[in-house]
Amino acid sequence: MDSQNLTVYNGRRLKRMLHFLLVLVFGLVLFALLLHWREPSMIYYPSREMAASPDQAGLKFEDVWLTTSDGVRIHGWYLPSTATNASAILFLHGNAGNISHRLDKLAIFHNLGAATLIIDYRGYGRSDAHQPSEQGTYRDAQAAYDWLAKQHSKIILYGESLGSAVAVDLAVKTPVAGLVIEEPFTSIADVGQKMFPFLPVRLIAKTKYDSLSKMPKLRVPLLILHSHEDELFPMSYAKRLLADAPEPKRLVELRGSHNDAFLVSASLYRQALAEFFAGCSKP
DSSP states (O other): OOHHHHHHHHHHHHHHHHHHHHHHHHHHHHHHHHHHHHHHHHHOEEOOSOOOOGGGGTOOOEEEEEEOTTSOEEEEEEEOOSSTTOOEEEEEOOSEEOGGGOHHHHHHHHHTTOEEEEEOOTTSTTSOOOOOOHHHHHHHHHHHHHHHHTTOSOEEEEEETHHHHHHHHHHTTSOOSEEEEESOOSOHHHHHHHHOTTSOHHHHOOOOOOHHHHGGGOOSOEEEEEETTOSSSOHHHHHHHHHHSOSSEEEEEEOSOTTTHHHHTHHHHHHHHHHHHHHHHOO
């Protein structure tokens, strides 16, 4: 191939490469915009249908209706305790289903002698059909705390999965006796970057749920429950949260998947909670 033909060949090759790169960049931009637009539907998986109620599990309860600071009506269940001066748990659930899918944990809390208030975020269960959002879940949790604080002087926050971030946010804003987070994550940006390593998730994500940056602000006892076998959030998330939190703090390492570790590791789970609740109940 003479030099003239080689120049033409290289020029065409360069054009094809540039065309490919432009198509690739354009595709990534479109994908990023799609993720940005669909972000709420990738984070929240609410269910409106109630699968069961506490009385079907032999638990006494009452329906609670609350109005948030932005006028949204949310629904919850309050399960009283028969113990004298019992601590109360504010249970903030994960991103899927609704409160009716948490009866197993409600039974565990009841058997440990605690009263419990569990709420459905906006868009979940019987709460108003608003689009869930980060700030919305914070407002929902605050309304629940305000109601429970009128009934109990000692409140322990319990957040599972997505609810861990809501519980951490509330714990740095309100006086509570303790904080339990189960299968937590550090931030939406970290989770998104793990799912889409080829995208600048930290730049395009609107939702933050940045628990890691809030951990140094905690001023309450902390218990983290996390499984080595969690298929969604690695143990490294829990260890990073623990490292940035002040004392007193404890990480209990469970076995089992993201959703069933509390059952697979039932005895260890219950023992850790019993010890933590007892410590939080001391004067």
